[in-house]
Amino acid sequence: SLGTAPTPPRHSFDKISAQHISALKQIVGGDANCFTDATSLAAYNADWTGRYRGSSQLALRPPTPRAVADALKYCTQHGLAVVPQGGNTGLVGGGVPVYDEVVISTAALNAVESVDADSGCVVAGAGVVLQALDEELAKHNLMVPLDLGAKGSCHIGGNVSTNAGGLRYLRYGSLHGSVLGLEVALADGTLLDLLSTCRKDNTGYDLKQLFIGAEGTLGIVTRVALQAAPRPSSVQAAWIGIQTFEDVRRALRLARRHLGETLSAFEFVDRASLDVVLEGQHASMRLHDPLPDNPTPFHALVEVSGSNEAHDTEKLEHFLEAASEEGIAVDGTVASGGRQLAELWAIREGISEALARRGAPVYKYDVSIPLSCWYDIVTDMRARLSEAGYNDSSGVRVVGYGHMGDANMHLNISSLEVDDRIGNLIEPWVYEWVSSRGGSISAEHGLGQMKASAIGYSKHPEAVRLMAQIKDVLDPSGTLNPYKVLPSS
Numbered sequence: 001s002l003g004t005a006p007t008p009p010r011h012s013f014d015k016i017s018a019q020h021i022s023a024l025k026q027i028v029g030g031d032a033n034c035f036t037d038a039t040s041l042a043a044y045n046a047d048w049t050g051r052y053r054g055s056s057q058l059a060l061r062p063p064t065p066r067a068v069a070d071a072l073k074y075c076t077q078h079g080l081a082v083v084p085q086g087g088n089t090g091l092v093g094g095g096v097p098v099y100d101e102v103v104i105s106t107a108a109l110n111a112v113e114s115v116d117a118d119s120g121c122v123v124a125g126a127g128v129v130l131q132a133l134d135e136e137l138a139k140h141n142l143m144v145p146l147d148l149g150a151k152g153s154c155h156i157g158g159n160v161s162t163n164a165g166g167l168r169y170l171r172y173g174s175l176h177g178s179v180l181g182l183e184v185a186l187a188d189g190t191l192l193d194l195l196s197t198c199r200k201d202n203t204g205y206d207l208k209q210l211f212i213g214a215e216g217t218l219g220i221v222t223r224v225a226l227q228a229a230p231r232p233s234s235v236q237a238a239w240i241g242i243q244t245f246e247d248v249r250r251a252l253r254l255a256r257r258h259l260g261e262t263l264s265a266f267e268f269v270d271r272a273s274l275d276v277v278l279e280g281q282h283a284s285m286r287l288h289d290p291l292p293d294n295p296t297p298f299h300a301l302v303e304v305s306g307s308n309e310a311h312d313t314e315k316l317e318h319f320l321e322a323a324s325e326e327g328i329a330v331d332g333t334v335a336s337g338g339r340q341l342a343e344l345w346a347i348r349e350g351i352s353e354a355l356a357r358r359g360a361p362v363y364k365y366d367v368s369i370p371l372s373c374w375y376d377i378v379t380d381m382r383a384r385l386s387e388a389g390y391n392d393s394s395g396v397r398v399v400g401y402g403h404m405g406d407a408n409m410h411l412n413i414s415s416l417e418v419d420d421r422i423g424n425l426i427e428p429w430v431y432e433w434v435s436s437r438g439g440s441i442s443a444e445h446g447l448g449q450m451k452a453s454a455i456g457y458s459k460h461p462e463a464v465r466l467m468a469q470i471k472d473v474l475d476p477s478g479t480l481n482p483y484k485v486l487p488s489s
């Protein structure tokens, strides 16, 4: 792989044999759910970033939760390793094999099973695509309290397993709050029913929480019960141009004060991110600089949503007036629903893809940092790489964007060609930088294989030891997603 951390040696798992394939094929219901040909396997072995590639010889799509559990049991009993895979949009190499692990995909568990219009509780198979789930909920004037650029491909089970954050976390909070229950297949073949649909349930340890964000190392999530949110009838946004980072912080404070309960997103886009999107466009959707007359170094996408359009409009207008009067916003534009709003979001959500198309696999860092020094990581990284000769003219771009309302910075470094020296300049410097400021080296993407050996920058040794003990209780053979999340011993 082109991973930035050294790949740990293969553990002594068994190798897949014709006998294993035929037994597992039977468990998952035959040829239609079992893939051994090179063309099908290529997609299961390659990750979204182009940085990680495995060499699995077998991918399974069990049609039922029971079949997931039975396949897992077989693998554990026969010393085979497994990698759970959802929509394969993860950004830390967690969902693809490192070596020849058997891929267990949740793609066939794709039914929305029930929607309770009174409570807002939805029960769905782990393989339901996030956008499809949201479209189903829209029929009941509900929405998934989670939205992200990968919504057209990622699965709700994958979202739960990465504890995905996304674009509206500031309003709806973490999946640790909105997941009501889970069904999970364990390594020994137990199908653990934690599928409570109760909003309140204080009966013993809250076991489901262990699987939220466990990145497939403790079990395979097969069904999810989720508290949906009321779907807002009015959604509006402003794109504002700002001259200094200090003023972006003032803008966030002002937005919180003026917009209160209607604030549903506060996203940050720096000039370099915007440039990458505008330069790297496909013909399908032409995006334009929202503020062509006043190019500024920083931008915020501020969204309000609620149930009363006039009320929300008035709030947004007051916020913009104050931002202008206080000298915070140099320029701004407002979009109320429709195409204009979609275009603003397309710019923000298009950054990852534009970066991915630019050249070599991108160096992606997803960190939490206090807002007092939030953007410093971008300027410090730029200075560090520039000193070594890596700058705009050598095709290297250091960009910063992200969920500023949650202090979640996405620092990305893009180069036109693969050059290991860049990686060596970035790591471990970037982890030390974040750790010394009390931040987190993974705000929302998880650790996967990219950061398994770096967990110590954000967690104390006692905590990592306890995690390893929990892993040992649930998966003593280490069947599930080896080489991921925890450092390999």
Ligand code: FAD
Pocket: 048, 083, 084, 085, 086, 087, 088, 089, 090, 091, 093, 094, 095, 096, 106, 126, 147, 148, 149, 150, 153, 154, 155, 156, 157, 158, 159, 160, 161, 162, 163, 164, 165, 166, 167, 215, 216, 217, 219, 220, 221, 222, 352, 353, 444, 445, 448, 481, 484
């Ligand atoms: P996969 O990539 O298939 O798997 C991710 C991890 O979960 C792997 O470790 C895998 O083994 C495990 N896993 C998957 N399904 C299961 C299961 N059923 N049971 C147990 N383990 C499982 N993330 C954010 O947090 N916020 C964002 O805003 C965001 N935006 C993104 C935008 C783009 C364009 C892309 C490509 C990714 C983005 N992501 C974001 C990354 C994010 O982690 C994923 O998009 C999503 O949550 C992963 O879901 P998936 O179904 O694709 O999982």
Ligand code: MLT
Pocket: 149, 166, 348, 349, 351, 352, 366, 402, 403, 410
């Ligand atoms: C985002 O916020 O756009 C996603 O987390 C993806 C990324 O970091 O590129």
Ligand code: ZN
Pocket: 166, 402, 403, 410, 444
């Ligand atoms: Zn993000």
